[in-house]
Amino acid sequence: MRLAAATALTLSAPIPPSPPPQQFANRYADGTQNGGMFVRDTLFLPRPGQSPELLKNFVFGCAKYVSGLLYKQYADGLMGLSMGPSALPPQLAAAGIGGRGSAPGTFTLCLSRAGGAMALGKPARPAGAAPLQYVFLQPSPRGFYLVGVQGFTVNGAPLTLTTPASQTILIDSGSTFSYLTFNTYQQLISQLDAALAPLKPPPGQLPRRSLHQVSQRTASLVLDYGGIVEDDGGNVAVGKEGAAPPAGSVFVSKVPLPKGNDDVCWDLTGPGATQIRTEYDLGGVFPDLELTFAGGVPFKLPPYRYVFVASKTKGNANAKPRVTVCLGVFDGNDLAILGAIMMRDTLFEFDWAGPLTKRVGFTQADCGYLASDISRGS
Numbered sequence: 469m470r471l472a473a474a475t476a477l478t479l480s481a482p483i484p485p486s487p488p489p490q491q492f493a494n495r496y497a498d499g500t501q502n503g504g505m506f507v508r509d510t511l512f513l514p515r516p517g518q519s520p521e522l523l524k525n526f527v528f529g530c531a532k533y534v535s536g537l538l539y540k541q542y543a544d545g546l547m548g549l550s551m552g553p554s555a556l557p558p559q560l561a562a563a564g565i566g567g568r569g570s571a572p573g574t575f576t577l578c579l580s581r582a583g584g585a586m587a588l589g590k591p592a593r594p595a596g597a598a599p600l601q602y603v604f605l606q607p608s609p610r611g612f613y614l615v616g617v618q619g620f621t622v623n624g625a626p627l628t629l630t631t632p633a634s635q636t637i638l639i640d641s642g643s644t645f646s647y648l649t650f651n652t653y654q655q656l657i658s659q660l661d662a663a664l665a666p667l668k669p670p671p672g673q674l675p676r677r678s679l680h681q682v683s684q685r686t687a688s689l690v691l692d693y694g695g696i697v698e699d700d701g702g703n704v705a706v707g708k709e710g711a712a713p714p715a716g717s718v719f720v721s722k723v724p725l726p727k728g729n730d731d732v733c734w735d736l737t738g739p740g741a742t743q744i745r746t747e748y749d750l751g752g753v754f755p756d757l758e759l760t761f762a763g764g765v766p767f768k769l770p771p772y773r774y775v776f777v778a779s780k781t782k783g784n785a786n787a788k789p790r791v792t793v794c795l796g797v798f799d800g801n802d803l804a805i806l807g808a809i810m811m812r813d814t815l816f817e818f819d820w821a822g823p824l825t826k827r828v829g830f831t832q833a834d835c836g837y838l839a840s841d842i843s844r845g846s
């Protein structure tokens with residue numbers, strides 16, 4: 469079974485003390501919904517080289533209806549990982565199982581384009597990964613993972629965080645994209661427009677910034693982290709983020725969209741456009757962002773953590789090659805969400821049940837290594 473992990477998922481009804489099962493209904497930031505009834509069963513937790521642990525009377529939702537992306541997506545279900553009573557971690561903590569090197573209920577999540585992994589407890593840190601930085605969680609009546617935000621920069625330029633809502637952000641792997649409060653979002657768009665303005669294609673002039681292409685088929689040019697994409701022949705090529713030689717120049721033009729469409733997209737043309745295969749190739753074109761969490765803890769957001777390649781046109785005698793790139797951040801009105809796009813290639817440790825309770829740690833990591841580490845049972 470394929471599951472999408474949702475760290476901010478909290479089922480709306482309490483755990484039923486006895487049959488008959490109670491109902492639940494959820495609505496998510498992207499407008500998708502699901503609902504059904506609670507049921508109980510025994511959950512088997514495999515442990516390589518050991519007998520599985522059993523979580524008896526495991527409470528979970530059996531959906532009777534789903535809509536939107538929940539219906540269309542590849543996953544067969546949602547795994548609730550919040551601190552809400554009907555999510556998985558609190559049930560493990562109450563039963564005293566699933567700890568793996570830590571207090572039961574703690575879990576680790578690592579996502580990337582090439583795949584990822586989730587572990588109950590604290591697996592060994594992937595090779596080459598720096599020590600985790602920790603941020604303490606703020607109180608949340610619904611069991612969400614809320615952290616304080618004290619700064620946000622675009623290419624080093626600070627945004628103004630004036631409202632209490634803009635000074636907190638909810639970490640939610642179940643949200644594909646990220647969301648910012650209205651004022652912060654408007655500032656982000658303005659700063660991105662300013663950063664990309666020098667790349668507008670004036671007649672007769674070359675663009676002033678070079679593309680650093682890193683999604684290469686040549687093994688010697690594969691560097692540190694990244695994702696996968698199929699080439700025209702159906703072969704899989706691995707794109708890894710890191711320093712690489714310039715591979716051409718690009719023009720950037722904002723795409724005009726009809727009123728009511730809240731997407732923000734750009735068309736990339738020029739000699740370097742043919743070299744762009746994934747969002748991992750956009751360093752040097754789009755600026756770096758950085759969130760600063762409470763306590764001065766920085767969280768870097770290179771382009772692949774906030775934009776995505778929406779479409780590519782090869783070009784021909786009548787049209788130039790074109791790549792359309794869209795922003796993976798939307799206006800959340802009075803709510804800010806750090807979604808899965810911003811969690812790419814980062815190991816997150818949700819340590820809310822251990823001796824140093826209610827904190828989230830993170831470090832950039834090779835998520836594929838974590839997956840193999842878990843399968844080895846190390």
